[in-house]
Amino acid sequence: MNGDYNAATASGRSPLPPGEPVLEVRDLHVEFRTRRGTLRAVNGVSWSLEPGETLAILGESGSGKSVSAQAIMGLIDSPPGFITEGEIRFRGEDLFALSEDRRRRIRGDGVAMVFQDALTALNPVFSVGWQIAETYRVHRGTSKREAYAKAAELLDRVGIPSAHERLNSYPHEFSGGMRQRAMIAMALALDPEVLIADEPTTALDVTVQAQIMDLLTELRSELGMGLVLITHDLAVVAENADRVAVMYAGRIVEEGTVSEVFTEPAHPYTLGLMHSIPPLHRRVAALDPIPGTPPNPARIPPGCPFHPRCAFARQHCREVEPPLERVGEGRASACHYWEEVKGGE
Amino acid sequence: MFQYALRRLLISIPVIALATFIIFGAVTITGDPLQELRQAPNITQEQIDQIRESRGLDQPFYVQYWRWVTDIPTEGFGDYLISPRPIWPDLQRVMGNTLQLVIAAEVLAFVVAIALGTISAKRQYSVFDYATTTISFFGYSMPSFWFALILQLIVVQIFFATGVRIFPIANLSSADPGTGLAFVLDRMHHLVLPVISLAIFSIASYSRYMRASMLEVINSDYVRTARAKGLREGKITTRHAMRNALIPTITVAALSFGTLMSGAIVIETVFGLDGMGRYFILQLGRRDPYPIMAWLTVVAVIIVIFNLIADLVYGYLDPRIRYD
Ligand SMILES: Nc1ncnc2c1ncn2[C@@H]1O[C@H](COP(=O)(O)OP(=O)(O)OP(=O)(O)O)[C@@H](O)[C@H]1O
Numbered sequence: 001m002n003g004d005y006n007a008a009t010a011s012g013r014s015p016l017p018p019g020e021p022v023l024e025v026r027d028l029h030v031e032f033r034t035r036r037g038t039l040r041a042v043n044g045v046s047w048s049l050e051p052g053e054t055l056a057i058l059g060e061s062g063s064g065k066s067v068s069a070q071a072i073m074g075l076i077d078s079p080p081g082f083i084t085e086g087e088i089r090f091r092g093e094d095l096f097a098l099s100e101d102r103r104r105r106i107r108g109d110g111v112a113m114v115f116q117d118a119l120t121a122l123n124p125v126f127s128v129g130w131q132i133a134e135t136y137r138v139h140r141g142t143s144k145r146e147a148y149a150k151a152a153e154l155l156d157r158v159g160i161p162s163a164h165e166r167l168n169s170y171p172h173e174f175s176g177g178m179r180q181r182a183m184i185a186m187a188l189a190l191d192p193e194v195l196i197a198d199e200p201t202t203a204l205d206v207t208v209q210a211q212i213m214d215l216l217t218e219l220r221s222e223l224g225m226g227l228v229l230i231t232h233d234l235a236v237v238a239e240n241a242d243r244v245a246v247m248y249a250g251r252i253v254e255e256g257t258v259s260e261v262f263t264e265p266a267h268p269y270t271l272g273l274m275h276s277i278p279p280l281h282r283r284v285a286a287l288d289p290i291p292g293t294p295p296n297p298a299r300i301p302p303g304c305p306f307h308p309r310c311a312f313a314r315q316h317c318r319e320v321e322p323p324l325e326r327v328g329e330g331r332a333s334a335c336h337y338w339e340e341v342k343g344g345e
Numbered sequence: 346m347f348q349y350a351l352r353r354l355l356i357s358i359p360v361i362a363l364a365t366f367i368i369f370g371a372v373t374i375t376g377d378p379l380q381e382l383r384q385a386p387n388i389t390q391e392q393i394d395q396i397r398e399s400r401g402l403d404q405p406f407y408v409q410y411w412r413w414v415t416d417i418p419t420e421g422f423g424d425y426l427i428s429p430r431p432i433w434p435d436l437q438r439v440m441g442n443t444l445q446l447v448i449a450a451e452v453l454a455f456v457v458a459i460a461l462g463t464i465s466a467k468r469q470y471s472v473f474d475y476a477t478t479t480i481s482f483f484g485y486s487m488p489s490f491w492f493a494l495i496l497q498l499i500v501v502q503i504f505f506a507t508g509v510r511i512f513p514i515a516n517l518s519s520a521d522p523g524t525g526l527a528f529v530l531d532r533m534h535h536l537v538l539p540v541i542s543l544a545i546f547s548i549a550s551y552s553r554y555m556r557a558s559m560l561e562v563i564n565s566d567y568v569r570t571a572r573a574k575g576l577r578e579g580k581i582t583t584r585h586a587m588r589n590a591l592i593p594t595i596t597v598a599a600l601s602f603g604t605l606m607s608g609a610i611v612i613e614t615v616f617g618l619d620g621m622g623r624y625f626i627l628q629l630g631r632r633d634p635y636p637i638m639a640w641l642t643v644v645a646v647i648i649v650i651f652n653l654i655a656d657l658v659y660g661y662l663d664p665r666i667r668y669d
Pocket residue numbers: 032034039040041059060061062063064065066067068080081232297
């Protein structure tokens with residue numbers, strides 16, 4: 001039953017050549033063909049993730065964060081969703097070129113995902129222990145007992161008290177924070193190389209949010225996995241990420257290390273986001289401080305998609321779409337006038 | 346789970362008690378139970394008085410009810426009014442026959458409907474989906490006796506054309522059904538057409554519910570999670586999706602059990618089966634209230650038992666129900 005991918009991972013993965021990203025997204029385009037027209041949810045997103053690194057994907061609601069993550073995991077329902085362009089490489093292997101079966105084996109094993117709302121993301125009719133053990137059994141083909149032992153170990157690892165007794169509990173018997181912990185335990189079952197966390201704390205109370213983020217960062221450094229942290233919370237980015245990619249209307253508009261992007265934004269959108277943080281770095285629940293609203297993905301404006309809301313915009317911006325260009329060591333911006341933005345503050 | 350089961354069981358007891366009260370009340374207030382007897386030519390007033398007394402008909406209503414209901418466990422349902430024969434053996438026989446028909450139809454309907462509903466949902470808007478939708482619409486709107494007659498007609502035509510009797514179109518057994526396995530096979534052979542005719546409506550109705558709940562479930566977050574875990578698509582459907590989608594479908598099936606029972610009465614008439622339907626109509630004609638009350642009580646108990654089974658299955662499938 002075990003294919004070659006399993007055999008390789010079970011006996012420890014071969015090390016990546018130095019400098020090689022573990023996950024790479026290149027020019028990804030995703031659209032949804034609906035009755036109300038074609039929604040361009042993701043329009044040419046590229047980024048890469050080094051092993052053990054935390055990359056934050058920051059953006060307003062509807063900017064295409066979740067859709068790009070789902071494209072990586074192969075979770076986009078088609079129809080209505082179509083990946084029209086681009087490639088995704090995991091350890092150098094083009095995921096779209098793989099057979100469905102090999103892709104399936106990578107899911108959960110090489111790349112795992114934690115979802116926003118653990119209450120709906122866990123199956124209500126199976127016990128938490130069973131759901132964690134299932135991941136293990138499906139990929140590793142171990143006995144039920146062994147898988148349950150592993151599940152107890154994982155629950156304990158994510159900080160669920162008396163983990164062994166809680167194995168038979170159902171999701172509705174857990175608190176929100178515990179459910180998200182269980183979700184994380186499930187994602188970590190196979191010791192993945194990359195964990196994608198899609199707004200893992202937005203459904204939780206503020207106090208619990210910090211605990212879950214701490215747990216994620218701790219586990220990331222302990223297990224040495226790469227973390228893609230999807231969020232719209234600037235504070236979460238500032239506290240947990242190494243690098244950040246800012247998304248707007250299905251594109252990356254700026255990318256760089258967290259400290260550089262936060263201190264010296266090179267895109268008017270990022271600049272607007274920074275101005276939205278109240279002084280003393282207080283946490284903001286949602287960000288919409290920039291005048292106007294993000295474009296409808298069915299009608300993205302021509303030229304620079306940000307131009308209707310941009311204080312720097314001029315005629316050129318309405319006509320020519322700015323490409324994502326290198327603007328320094330490990331930094332990129334998709335603005336014609338990035339120098340002006342970066343220089344003048 | 347045990348506590349849940351016990352609770353459901355305890356709730357059914359007052360339900361059945363209430364049902365017997367309503368049945369007794371409704372049948373007694375509809376008239377004098379001895380009316381038919383009085384008009385019989387060769388019966389004396391003395392005899393009538395004697396029956397009246399022995400049945401306690403001179404007592405107040407609640408005494409009569411209490412007497413009737415407390416006698417059920419020990420005496421079955423007593424004797425027929427006119428002939429001194431016990432009701433229970435007859436009722437037991439027809440009930441057994443009807444239950445064979447109804448349970449077979451329910452099981453067939455459930456299994457077929459789950460398969461159809463699941464496949465339709467998985468291939469929404471496919472030819473298969475449209476075809477089952479159309480056929481279900483027919484199954485839903487046509488009366489079951491019509492299907493029964495059509496099936497009989499087809500079988501008869503085949504007999505005329507080829508001389509082969511594929512299925513019997515009447516009775517529950519052959520003239521000489523044999524014993525043991527031969528008897529069972531003969532019975533199954535006789536039940537094929539009645540069961541199909543009876544199941545068609547339920548297949549149409551349950552499969553619609555299954556399709557709808559399956560569609561909802563396959564777009565749920567936990568199915569997406571199952572996919573993200575790297576499960577095979579088949580496993581996702583049969584394990585994660587189906588288990589959840591079955592919950593509303595089971596409720597519908599349980600609530601429709603009464604409808605199925607009434608459908609059975611019609612089907613029994615069409616196929617001339619010695620079941621509860623024919624028995625009921627026979628006793629109505631005789632104007633004897635005792636077998637009628639017995640019949641109504643038995644039907645109430647059967648429906649309560651099936652609801653209880655549905656509750657248990659429900660509790661097994663959905664832990665959220667089980668524990669609160
Ligand atoms: N299944 C779908 N069918 C149609 N449109 C979809 C579907 N999934 C996503 N979209 C559209 O794609 C766009 C991007 O959605 P996405 O979920 O990626 O946003 P997001 O950045 O994750 O936002 P949020 O912060 O609200 O989670 C949205 O406009 C959304 O309406």
